[in-house]
Amino acid sequence: MTIIPKVLVTKIGLDGHDRGSRIVTAALRDAGMEVIYTPPWQEIASVVKLVLEEDVDVIGISSLATDHLIVPKLIEALAAAGLAHKPVIVGGIVPDSDARELEAAGVARVFHPGSAMQDIVTYIRAAAERSRAAAYSE
Amino acid sequence: MNRSVEMPALDAAAAQQWQREYDAQIGKDRATVNRSGIPVKALYTPADWDGTRHLHDLGYPGQPPFTRGIYPTMHRGRTWTQRQLIGLGTPTDYNLRLTDLLSQGISAVSLIPCNSVFRGYDMDETHAELLGTCGTVINHAGHMDEALAGVDLARVSCAMNDPSPFTLFAFLLVTAKRRGVPWTQLTGTSNQSDYLSHFVANHMFYRLANAGARRVLVDQIAFAIEHVPRWNPMSVVGQHTQQAGATPAEAAAFTLSTAIQNAEDCIARGLDPDRFLPRFTFFFDISVSFFEEIAKFRAMRRLWGRIARERLGAGTPQAWRFKFHGQTSGADLTRQQPLNNVARVTIQAMAGIFGGLQSLHTDAYDEAVSCPTEAGARIAIATQNILKEESHLTDVIDPLGGSYYVEAMTDAMEAEIERVMARIDAVGGMYAAAESGLVQRMIGESALCFQRQVDQGEQTIVGVNKYAAEDNAASPAQPKPDPAAMAQHLTQFRRWKALRDGASVKRALAALAHAAESPRDNVMAEIVRAAEAGITHGEICACLRDVYGFGRPLVAV
Numbered sequence A: 001m002t003i004i005p006k007v008l009v010t011k012i013g014l015d016g017h018d019r020g021s022r023i024v025t026a027a028l029r030d031a032g033m034e035v036i037y038t039p040p041w042q043e044i045a046s047v048v049k050l051v052l053e054e055d056v057d058v059i060g061i062s063s064l065a066t067d068h069l070i071v072p073k074l075i076e077a078l079a080a081a082g083l084a085h086k087p088v089i090v091g092g093i094v095p096d097s098d099a100r101e102l103e104a105a106g107v108a109r110v111f112h113p114g115s116a117m118q119d120i121v122t123y124i125r126a127a128a129e130r131s132r133a134a135a136y137s138e
Numbered sequence B: 001m002n003r004s005v006e007m008p009a010l011d012a013a014a015a016q017q018w019q020r021e022y023d024a025q026i027g028k029d030r031a032t033v034n035r036s037g038i039p040v041k042a043l044y045t046p047a048d049w050d051g052t053r054h055l056h057d058l059g060y061p062g063q064p065p066f067t068r069g070i071y072p073t074m075h076r077g078r079t080w081t082q083r084q085l086i087g088l089g090t091p092t093d094y095n096l097r098l099t100d101l102l103s104q105g106i107s108a109v110s111l112i113p114c115n116s117v118f119r120g121y122d123m124d125e126t127h128a129e130l131l132g133t134c135g136t137v138i139n140h141a142g143h144m145d146e147a148l149a150g151v152d153l154a155r156v157s158c159a160m161n162d163p164s165p166f167t168l169f170a171f172l173l174v175t176a177k178r179r180g181v182p183w184t185q186l187t188g189t190s191n192q193s194d195y196l197s198h199f200v201a202n203h204m205f206y207r208l209a210n211a212g213a214r215r216v217l218v219d220q221i222a223f224a225i226e227h228v229p230r231w232n233p234m235s236v237v238g239q240h241t242q243q244a245g246a247t248p249a250e251a252a253a254f255t256l257s258t259a260i261q262n263a264e265d266c267i268a269r270g271l272d273p274d275r276f277l278p279r280f281t282f283f284f285d286i287s288v289s290f291f292e293e294i295a296k297f298r299a300m301r302r303l304w305g306r307i308a309r310e311r312l313g314a315g316t317p318q319a320w321r322f323k324f325h326g327q328t329s330g331a332d333l334t335r336q337q338p339l340n341n342v343a344r345v346t347i348q349a350m351a352g353i354f355g356g357l358q359s360l361h362t363d364a365y366d367e368a369v370s371c372p373t374e375a376g377a378r379i380a381i382a383t384q385n386i387l388k389e390e391s392h393l394t395d396v397i398d399p400l401g402g403s404y405y406v407e408a409m410t411d412a413m414e415a416e417i418e419r420v421m422a423r424i425d426a427v428g429g430m431y432a433a434a435e436s437g438l439v440q441r442m443i444g445e446s447a448l449c450f451q452r453q454v455d456q457g458e459q460t461i462v463g464v465n466k467y468a469a470e471d472n473a474a475s476p477a478q479p480k481p482d483p484a485a486m487a488q489h490l491t492q493f494r495r496w497k498a499l500r501d502g503a504s505v506k507r508a509l510a511a512l513a514h515a516a517e518s519p520r521d522n523v524m525a526e527i528v529r530a531a532e533a534g535i536t537h538g539e540i541c542a543c544l545r546d547v548y549g550f551g552r553p554l555v556a557v
Helices: A020-029 A044-054 A066-080 A095-106 A117-136 B011-027 B051-057 B091-103 B141-147 B165-179 B195-202 B210-227 B241-245 B249-266 B273-277 B290-311 B340-354 B374-390 B406-428 B432-436 B440-454 B485-500 B502-518 B524-530 B537-548
Strands: A006-010 A034-037 A058-063 A088-092 A107-113 B107-111 B157-160 B188-190 B232-237 B280-286 B324-328 B360-363
Touching: A006 A020, A006 A044, A006 A117, A006 B324, A020 A034, A020 A088, A020 A117, A044 A066, A058 A117, A058 B440, A066 A088, A066 A095, A066 B432, A088 A117, A088 B107, A088 B485, A095 A107, A117 B340, A117 B440, B011 B249, B051 B406, B091 B141, B091 B374, B091 B485, B141 B165, B141 B195, B157 B165, B165 B524, B165 B537, B188 B232, B188 B485, B195 B210, B195 B232, B195 B241, B195 B432, B195 B440, B210 B249, B210 B273, B210 B524, B210 B537, B232 B241, B232 B249, B241 B280, B249 B273, B249 B280, B249 B406, B249 B432, B249 B440, B273 B280, B280 B290, B280 B340, B290 B324, B290 B340, B324 B340, B340 B360, B340 B374, B374 B524, B406 B440, B502 B524, B502 B537, B524 B537
Parallel strands: A006 A034, A006 A058, A058 A088, A088 A107, B107 B157, B157 B188, B232 B280, B280 B324, B324 B360
Antiparallel strands: none
């Protein structure tokens, strides 16, 4: 079954650098995905609300300046809203030790600077398919 | 400005012979363009730049058209200010790091506040996890005093990364006053005064909606010219747009158009360009595209001299000088094989030096991995010291001047910058171009175009799309503020806030709001008074947000 993945690309926390999130959004759209893109500085509660209302398959968080440190809070908030099956992907400047902590906290994958766009697209497509299957099996 | 030059017959014959031999040996020549989209030829000759025009095109250092430099002595007289951006943790953490770096040879302070400060919040208004992770948590004048303990404010130049409404500048003025240092002796720069660059590109520093940011900026310039005459209240920033993806020529054009906009706003307020323009400075990204960056800076010097004189009507030569700070481009750095970044930073810094900069920040090699570590910052400073004192780079002024290639590329960059500026002028100037989204669209398109070149391997990035090795060097750990020290900082702040006299806090904020609503008042003067009365950064920002509206950039994809 081929699906059209629906992806949320957003930024939480304080930083506003959005070159990465804009470029990834363009690449996902070029690959035929539906992308919901938001300005930076989203509150965690509003991200959860967006995920619920828009029923996205994958949540992509872009972080350049340490905002990845509050991603575990987002994961908890998603779980509390019954959205634990929605994969959260982080892209940006994340030190290795922090990436391991994020993965332990439930982040599906961390993409670092220099990642090939094709790798990101392929990963997100597969993650979306798994996410959609998990949603149907509920 | 492509001028064809008559060539003597012998010269022409030699040129034709070279062209024949080149064509025969190269086979299919690759089309080469620089990042600004300007074609680059295999060879430059007198046909590309006519040396007899050197007086008109280049002149001498310190003289119009300033192509060779804004001062007669340039780096032979005084090299450049080593201004490293630092910011981490509590004011005490900052002071320790600063004292260490001052002992290693940096000659000026540059203060980076925490991202919460950049967004206009106090530390009790945000996620505790993020406090001090990217900059120092400074929320009131007392914090500034702690951060700059032991620093002689009359001697050391202090740059504040301080977007509108300039609370850090206000805290510095209060600190100086409390220490008995006259404001007339303070030197430094309001490094992030360019709200338009925040609106179109950086976003994070964008605190107040455009109309309010514009008003407060002009007030701040007027205030500084009057009371802090050696301070540079305006730093026009090309760095954000280039980091966000603009080409070097586009970033140069946006910056000059922004400088024109701000200068015209000051003139409209009745300020004299001969007084405020000498205190305008510029802040640029230096990419690894070596010759292009050198040409960019040489072209901008020439353009700004002409704009200041002819378009803005400045009569004093001080106003024509294009003073700029350069920062090596973080976007060029790679997480893969991070030590390679030392080589990139060296090339970038050399381009800035040959471009004639006045002040330089070299990035730490680990900035693509995390905020810089102490070891990374040390190498960055050593790189500057090697360039400055070991390598004989500064023996000769404008050493690439007269190179057929560099002069032809300087002309070509100048023409390209003017072409982009004409697009901005056509929609009514930079303020209108930013509000309409034109600038953001241009930046977005250029960023995508560059990314496609990288994805398709047309633009090599060593260790990323070529020469990628499996075993990347281990990445250094992110320096994180000590959570106990940060928790204590937060507790002390809350306690300090609670001890203030509520009535006088209310009065100071009411006076600030009143000034913000009264076009005749100077808002900056009131911000300084508020800082002196113990009003916090977050309170000042909130008060002005209420009057002017929250800064929401135009973000579209």
